[in-house]
Amino acid sequence: MAASVDERRRYQEQAAAWPIRLWLSEAQFLPGRAVDLSLHGPKVLVQSLPAGIVPAGRACHPQICLETSDEFGCVAMVRRVNGHELGLETREELPASLFRSDSLRLQLVPGFARS
Secondary structure (H helix, E strand, C coil), X not given: CCCCHHHHCCCCCEEEEEEEEEECCCCCEEEXXXXXXXXXXXXXXXXXXXXXXCCCCCEEEEXXXXXXXXXEECCEXXXXXXXXXXXXXXXXXXXXXXXXXXXXXXXXXCCCCCC
16 A cells, blocks of 8 residues: 555645745746745745646755745755645755744735645
8 A cells, every 4th residue: 555645754844835936047937835844845836837847856946935025045856746736855954943933924825725
């Protein structure tokens, strides 16, 4: 029997709702929303994902736009692509400050609905 998605997760996730820019190159990004966050990367929903533009294994640069004027960026690898949902993994742990409850912005980004 196959393991459930929850059983396959390596790191515990925490709900989040930050606007994000997923940079694919210096000139191309996909706007989206980080919906879950773990120590080693976010789960990202994008509104439009052209077929094949972000295959699993591709490096990218997610830039998380926090509620303050701060932004956080890192290098990540696309691990899962499921429709409009991308699972990203970072080599280094994300900063602990991102996991403080006052740091998480639990509001909807216009144009997105969590499925």
